[in-house]
Amino acid sequence: MLKEERHQVILNEVRIHNKVLLTDIAELVKVSPDTVRRDIKELHDANKLKRVHGGAISLGFNHYNYANREIYSLEKKSKIAEKAVSLLKEGQVVLLSGGTTNLEIARLIPPYLKITCFTPSLPIAVQLLPKPNIEIIFIGGKINKDSQITIGGGPIGVLSELKADICFLGVNSIHPSDGVTEFDWEIVQVKKAMINASKKVVVPSIFEKINSVQRYKICDVASVDILITELDKNDPLLKPYGKNITLV
Amino acid sequence: MLKEERHQVILNEVRIHNKVLLTDIAELVKVSPDTVRRDIKELHDANKLKRVHGGAISLGFNHYNYANREIYSLEKKSKIAEKAVSLLKEGQVVLLSGGTTNLEIARLIPPYLKITCFTPSLPIAVQLLPKPNIEIIFIGGKINKDSQITIGGGPIGVLSELKADICFLGVNSIHPSDGVTEFDWEIVQVKKAMINASKKVVVPSIFEKINSVQRYKICDVASVDILITELDKNDPLLKPYGKNITLV
DNA sequence: GAAAATCTTGCAATGTTTTGCAATATTTTT
DNA sequence: AAAAATATTGCAAAACATTGCAAGATTTTC
Structure with a gap:
């Protein structure tokens, strides 16, 4: 053996x-x-x-490792989250996947901004709770304890009936030719449904950590409308993505 | 060991x-x-x-961080929650409404007990998250910020397709002849659906605070199978409930 | 493809931790 | 203050861990 x-x-x-x-x-x-x-x-x-x-x-x-998983990259994350929040407009329906970068976005959403947020992420819902003007719709289902988001048929069903204005899709990996990939199959299914449920797909991610390929594919790079990183949008590292994606 | x-x-x-x-x-x-x-x-x-x-x-x-009165009510709450937890059996499907008493129950559920918990309450889901053996299903929908539970058609739809073994129904008011009542109409709807979605309905509540009547009715006392209070089950104050309800 | 280096595994000798017991001391209750 | 309950200490047996070693398997190097 x-x-x-x-x-x-x-x-x-x-x-x-x-x-x-x-x-x-x-x-x-x-x-x-x-x-x-x-x-x-x-x-x-x-x-x-x-x-x-x-x-x-x-x-x-x-294991309360979720909260302090990646403290060192908090600064980059905030920078990204700030750029992401600036894309929001009053009255929009916003879809937020899980992940620490999206959690940071949720934290930075101005409390006086009137928007509707759909999310399958427990920490993000908790983060949004005290903001009086934000309507929160939690996408229910079985909770995956690692990612603290709901997975399975329930969330996918809800998403199939939704068309959000903008979706912030937290990703682990993105690659110019291999697209957006993920290591957990069930999470892939939810994220696919999220892409279908949105008019515009935004990927906010720390570039350093994401230029890689994982086991399962979520979508092609072409399905992503906007890529937000900690880098300047003219940074040569981002050149391979530049053709189909708006860089921020 | x-x-x-x-x-x-x-x-x-x-x-x-x-x-x-x-x-x-x-x-x-x-x-x-x-x-x-x-x-x-x-x-x-x-x-x-x-x-x-x-x-x-x-x-x-x-630690005397709490006012004495709060400690007093916390103790009662723990006592009630202990009784409630003792009703649970491995493998059950449990439905938990919101409320602080139910939150205390969630806190006291042993982490090694293998059960499935359905809940529309954000704090309860968060409380259950670190317990490795508990499967959590969050009942999604629009979040009511006061009660921190989901309300509306979403949760009610999910509940209509569920038959849990046992439901812990947090209530604000119960009265021998006027039944279980609540002041928020939307929450009433969710709680009605919860009662329908369970084989057994358990009301865990601090007796001192609940012997009252509110605006909207959830159900008759007869729909409640078990009433858990801080009092002894032979306490004369509970006598009016004794006919149709098991007292614990 | 053969030799060398590295890794894996089981064994034996030695060291450490864990546990229950008994004798004695301390604290709590009556 | 005596009785009862709980703590402390030292000890010995058992269980478990560590270390070094050697035989065999696997990978690397030439």
Whole structure:
């Protein structure tokens, strides 16, 4: 049995039971306890579980990692969010996907601006709550705990009946020829529905972190109307995107 | 059982009851009192709880940040929420309306209990988020900023297709002859839909505050299966409710 | 493609942590 | 102040972890 396979077995057990006993795994996959120990040590170092005397337990119990996931890039994020907010006009129907950049946008939306915001993101809804002039419509469904957005048929159904003026689509990866991609299949489905549900698609993203390709495709670059980054719109790095996209 | 697990059990008990008896834990997890003592000592050193003679208490417990009256009502609320949580069984589909008592229930749901929670309440969804075994379905729609729950056709539509095992219905007023009443018409509609969407309706409420009548009617007392209050179930004040309702 | 370097795994010797018990001290209750 | 409950301490057995090592597998280098 390959090491990778054992790792998957261990992580799966942790996922199901929130813990594993070292001896149980050793017996289950028929290797020495030493090997399992080394496996657990590796997974611990990779921050996939917490190694403890006698086995390992799930990280899950105290994970509030969403809030402080990427503090260092906050400044760039604010810059992007400011540009994004400047696109908003009174009376618009705005669709906000999840993600920390969109959360920052939500934070910066002026409280006196009368708009309607649709979102499947729990933190974004909470962020918008105190702004008196913003009408919030939460797109309900099953909550994905990693991304803290709703996924599945529910949200997709709601989105199919919506045509928002503008959509801020938080993305993990964008590439001139491979388009917008994502690593979670269910999130891809929601984001596809969001694109269909909007007249205009805006991607606000830290350029440094997004010029990459992930497993599943959301859409072509051509489906994106506006790309907002921390860079100047004339920056040569953005040249490959310039033909079909408005840069901000 | 791993040491880390015991620690989680202890912290969870402290979270729920604001205190633990050393002997109770020893019996619960079936180890010697000495071991529990050592566990509590460790958790104390890690500043997770306060070690005291005979067991441990919650850190926040003696902070007089609240007015006395609020602490008083918080205690009642916790008492009610504890009773409510004890009704839950693994695998159930649970419907939680909004309100502070239900928020307290959400707080006390053990993180290792595998249940599915439907809720239209933003704070309750956020409260449930870190509990790894709970599947959260947010009932989407337009958010009412006062109550922080979704209202209108969206939620009512979703609820019409649901049959939950149990519904915790937060209420403002209940009266033996006038039934359950509410002052906001839109919230009434959602709560009516919740009652229809559940096999069993539980009303958890501070008795002192609810024995009153408001503008709009949600349902008769007969539609409520279980009434949970801070009072003993044999308290004469509850007598008028006793005929059709199980008191807890 | 062969040799060298690296990685993986199980074993054994040694070190550490965990746990329950018993004897003794301290605190709380009556 | 005595009785009861809880804490502390030291100890020993068991469980678990660490380290170094060697045999075999895999990858890299030439």
